[in-house]
Amino acid sequence: MSIYQEIILEHYKNPRNFGTLKSPSKKTSVSNPSCGDKIGMDVVFTGKKLMEIKFSGQGCAISRAAASLLTEYCKGKTNEELQKLDKEFMIKLLGIELGPNRIKCALLPLEALHKLL
Amino acid sequence: MNLKNIRKDFPIFRHHNALVYLDSTATSLKPQSVIEKEVEYYEQYSANVFRGIYKISERATSEYKKTREIVAQFINANKPEEIVFTRSTTESLNLLAYSLGRKIVNEGDEIVSTIMEHHSNFVPWQQLAIENGSTFKVINVNNDGYLDLDNLKSQMPASPAGRSNIKSAAKNSNLEKLKQVITRKTKILALTYVSNVLGTINPMKEIAAAAKKINPNIMVIVDAAQALPHMKVDVRDLGVDFVAFSSHKMLGPTGVGVLWGKYNLLQEMFPFNYGGEMIQEVYVDRTVFKEPPLKFEAGTPHIAGVIALKEAIHYLRSIGLDVVRRHEMEITQYAINLLLSEFKGQLRILGPRDVDHRGGIVTFTFANYHPHDVAQILDEDNICIRVGHHCAMPLHESLRINATVRASFYIYNTKDDVEKLVEGLKKVQKILR
Ligand SMILES: Cc1ncc(COP(=O)(O)O)c(C=O)c1O
Numbered sequence: 319m320s321i322y323q324e325i326i327l328e329h330y331k332n333p334r335n336f337g338t339l340k341s342p343s344k345k346t347s348v349s350n351p352s353c354g355d356k357i358g359m360d361v362v363f364t365g366k367k368l369m370e371i372k373f374s375g376q377g378c379a380i381s382r383a384a385a386s387l388l389t390e391y392c393k394g395k396t397n398e399e400l401q402k403l404d405k406e407f408m409i410k411l412l413g414i415e416l417g418p419n420r421i422k423c424a425l426l427p428l429e430a431l432h433k434l435l
Numbered sequence: 436m437n438l439k440n441i442r443k444d445f446p447i448f449r450h451h452n453a454l455v456y457l458d459s460t461a462t463s464l465k466p467q468s469v470i471e472k473e474v475e476y477y478e479q480y481s482a483n484v485f486r487g488i489y490k491i492s493e494r495a496t497s498e499y500k501k502t503r504e505i506v507a508q509f510i511n512a513n514k515p516e517e518i519v520f521t522r523s524t525t526e527s528l529n530l531l532a533y534s535l536g537r538k539i540v541n542e543g544d545e546i547v548s549t550i551m552e553h554h555s556n557f558v559p560w561q562q563l564a565i566e567n568g569s570t571f572k573v574i575n576v577n578n579d580g581y582l583d584l585d586n587l588k589s590q591m592p593a594s595p596a597g598r599s600n601i602k603s604a605a606k607n608s609n610l611e612k613l614k615q616v617i618t619r620k621t622k623i624l625a626l627t628y629v630s631n632v633l634g635t636i637n638p639m640k641e642i643a644a645a646a647k648k649i650n651p652n653i654m655v656i657v658d659a660a661q662a663l664p665h666m667k668v669d670v671r672d673l674g675v676d677f678v679a680f681s682s683h684k685m686l687g688p689t690g691v692g693v694l695w696g697k698y699n700l701l702q703e704m705f706p707f708n709y710g711g712e713m714i715q716e717v718y719v720d721r722t723v724f725k726e727p728p729l730k731f732e733a734g735t736p737h738i739a740g741v742i743a744l745k746e747a748i749h750y751l752r753s754i755g756l757d758v759v760r761r762h763e764m765e766i767t768q769y770a771i772n773l774l775l776s777e778f779k780g781q782l783r784i785l786g787p788r789d790v791d792h793r794g795g796i797v798t799f800t801f802a803n804y805h806p807h808d809v810a811q812i813l814d815e816d817n818i819c820i821r822v823g824h825h826c827a828m829p830l831h832e833s834l835r836i837n838a839t840v841r842a843s844f845y846i847y848n849t850k851d852d853v854e855k856l857v858e859g860l861k862k863v864q865k866i867l868r
Contacts, residue, residue, distance in 0.1 A: 321811065322812065330867070353805075353807055354824070354831075354837020355805075355837075378805035378806075378807040379808045420807070
């Protein structure tokens with residue numbers, strides 16, 4: 319099965335929450351130097367709840383789609399809920415099987431999110 | 436030998452008959468004869484070398500020694516004792532940084548390398564300089580993918596392509612800028628013969644001569660990992676001091692590398708690893724080392740691999756390196772033309788345009804498609820290419836590119852492979868557009 323499924327391509331071509339926030343309560347960036355991918359992430363927390371999130375940067379279809387899907391999922395969740403998200407969650411969210419080399423791409427946005435919690 | 440039926444010599448095509456292998460720069464495929472030679476050792480005379488006074492050990496030793504002779508002939512070394520077996524190009528170069536670098540480079544001295552190096556011919560020198568307070572200088576590349584050594588811009592030989600097989604860039608250039616980099620303090624010039632990203636064939640003989648004119652004591656060290664498999668290399672004719680290469684990129688087994696060095700220089704260097712086989716006599720308070728090459732071959736070597744390298748050289752010779760080179764030039768030219776005409780304005784090829792100055796390597800960026808996605812989609816159709824920075828991060832940084840796509844060619848590749856690559860790239864466009 320190709321990993322370039324409809325949902326992945328749709329989020330790659332029209333990423334949700336792409337850009338930066340004017341006054342984020344926290345921001346971070348992560349990178350994968352071996353493929354040159356970089357993801358920046360801005361969030362606004364109100365109390366314990368994540369109210370707003372945006373991501374920016376360059377990446378492959380997988381990392382971009384993963385960031386888009388993840389940021390969509392995150393809104394309205396509490397810090398505690400978000401801390402529980404892991405590799406298995408990302409695989410389920412994307413709905414595709416990824417080899418050892420590509421799983422890194424899918425995990426990059428999660429790494430950014432975890433740095434903000 | 437005819438290249439037409441050559442694929443039948445490579446058993447991997449029996450296991451994957453639709454395989455389009457375009458990553459020989461990373462490692463080459465192996466012919467049956469090389470695989471059989473390795474098996475022969477394990478099945479028929481798998482004894483240690485130099486040690487046993489019994490027949491199978493003597494057989495192993497003689498096969499091992501024979502390989503040293505064959506390698507020496509292949510690159511026109513002065514004698515077999517100038518050939519040191521290592522694990523890889525990487526190890527050969529690290530050996531030099533350790534055993535030669537620590538001997539001759541002192542605080543205040545200079546080491547010169549280039550921005551187009553593979554990390555294995557960059558990091559050891561950079562680290563040596565950091566360690567001992569010498570200066571690490573780096574020659575840049577210009578926009579056309581040539582070393583920036585020349586004030587007379589792009590003065591290329593005007594001879595028609597294909598007349599001489601092994602022409603390298605900037606033949607009649609004056610290498611003026613070398614004087615700005617190399618000085619009397621420069622102890623080492625370490626550079627690649629062929630860039631594994633740009634494909635550029637550096638004018639090694641001219642550079643070595645020019646460097647030695649500025650400083651007769653300079654040691655010229657050549658990373659020939661991408662040259663040896665693809666074109667005739669005559670180490671004496673080059674006028675350099677050391678040459679490193681890997682068996683696995685020239686149809687041979689993995690785990691075997693070669694370091695060639697002028698014998699008197701090898702004698703003067705520090706040993707590398709200490710241990711068995713590299714010693715003459717050991718006492719409680721001192722050790723007498725063997726002469727090169729054994730001085731640098733401590734421990735049990737990769738015997739089967741070394742022996743099978745002999746077979747790889749035999750295979751390459753039976754084809755003829757001029758045939759190899761011509762075949763690669765033809766495919767490379769075809770690939771460049773086809774890629775540029777099919778993907779006008781979308782695809783940017785790095786490195787020299789003239790295949791006279793370029794090995795069988797075509798590295799490019801493709802629109803704004805991420806190289807990982809390109810590789811993954813091509814893999815769906817069994818097309819193997821390499822993406823990333825190809826162990827040449829300083830080069831990519833200097834070009835301000837994160838990652839590139841690389842297709843590389845060898846004797847078993849055909850124009851059909853190039854066409855499949857183009858079809859694959861069209862599919863990439865269709866999916867990611
Ligand atoms: C130009 C160049 N130098 C050095 C190396 C390192 O070779 P090895 O991995 O066999 O040590 C490579 C391999 O990719 C190369 O292309």
